[in-house]
Amino acid sequence: MNTREEILSIIEKNSRIDVHELSVLLGAEEILVANELKALEDEGVICGYHSMIDWSKTNIEKVNALIEVKVTPTRGQGFDNIAERIYKYPEVTSVYLMSGGFDLMVIVEGKSLLEVAGFVNNKLATLDNVLSTATHFILKKYKDHGTILTKKYEDTREIITP
Numbered sequence: 001m002n003t004r005e006e007i008l009s010i011i012e013k014n015s016r017i018d019v020h021e022l023s024v025l026l027g028a029e030e031i032l033v034a035n036e037l038k039a040l041e042d043e044g045v046i047c048g049y050h051s052m053i054d055w056s057k058t059n060i061e062k063v064n065a066l067i068e069v070k071v072t073p074t075r076g077q078g079f080d081n082i083a084e085r086i087y088k089y090p091e092v093t094s095v096y097l098m099s100g101g102f103d104l105m106v107i108v109e110g111k112s113l114l115e116v117a118g119f120v121n122n123k124l125a126t127l128d129n130v131l132s133t134a135t136h137f138i139l140k141k142y143k144d145h146g147t148i149l150t151k152k153y154e155d156t157r158e159i160i161t162p
Contacts, residue, residue, distance in 0.1 A: 003026060003028060003032075003033075003036060004036060004040065004045075006026055007022065007026070007033065007036055007037065007040065008040070008045070008046075010022060010025060010026075011037075011046070013146070015049040015050070019033055019034045019037065022037075052144060052145060052147050054141070054149050056140075056141075056149075061111055061112065062109055062110070062111065063109070063110050063111065063112055063113055063115070063116055063137065063138075064093075064107065064108070064109050064137070064138040064141075065107070065108050065110075065116045065120075065135050065136060065137045065138060066105060066106075066107055066135075066136045066138065067105070067106040067107075067108060067120060067124065067133050067134065067135050067136070068098075068101070068102040068104075068105060068133065068134040068135075068136070069086070069102060069103060069104040069105075069106055069124070069130060069132075069133050070102050070103055070130075070131040070132045070133075071103045071104060071129045071130050071131060072129045072131060073103075073129070074129065079097050079103060079104065081129075082104070082127065082129045082130070083095050083097065083104060085127060086104065086106055086124065086127070089108075089119070089123060089124075091108045091109060091110055091115075091116070091119045091123075092106055092107070092108050093107050093108065093109050094106070094107040095107075102134070106124070108120075113137065116135070116137070117135070120133055120135055
């Protein structure tokens with residue numbers, strides 16, 4: 001594995017790691033690691049840094065849904081034009097081109113089921129080229145982006161035998 005791949009593997013799991021720690025792990029000079037990180041960002045390989053938040057443990061209400069979308073691709077652009085129109089909506093957190101029974105997987109976030117339903121009904125389904133949608137609400141997240149969100153209950157009571 002080369003230095004770039006090692007950097008990417010490490011920061012994918014912990015984007016908060018500082019350059020000094022990263023250089024120690026890689027056995028490389030800090031300035032070389034910093035320059036490589038900057039180059040990866042400039043090239044668009046590193047697209048952003050994000051925090052993973054378990055919103056169910058806060059007082060903030062959030063509803064997430066996966067929406068299967070069937071579309072008619074446009075000549076010369078394929079699925080790119082319709083995907084771009086969809087990902088520009090602020091409710092949309094992710095858009096993926098899929099193989100199988102539908103074309104696009106759209107992940108949206110709203111404050112309520114009604115808000116997400118309104119987005120699908122008033123914005124998404126009315127777009128030209130959208131043939132059909134199927135909405136699946138996320139009821140509970142167990143693991144997200146490789147991070148386990150729900151820990152098993154561990155019985156910490158002392159075992160007493162007769």
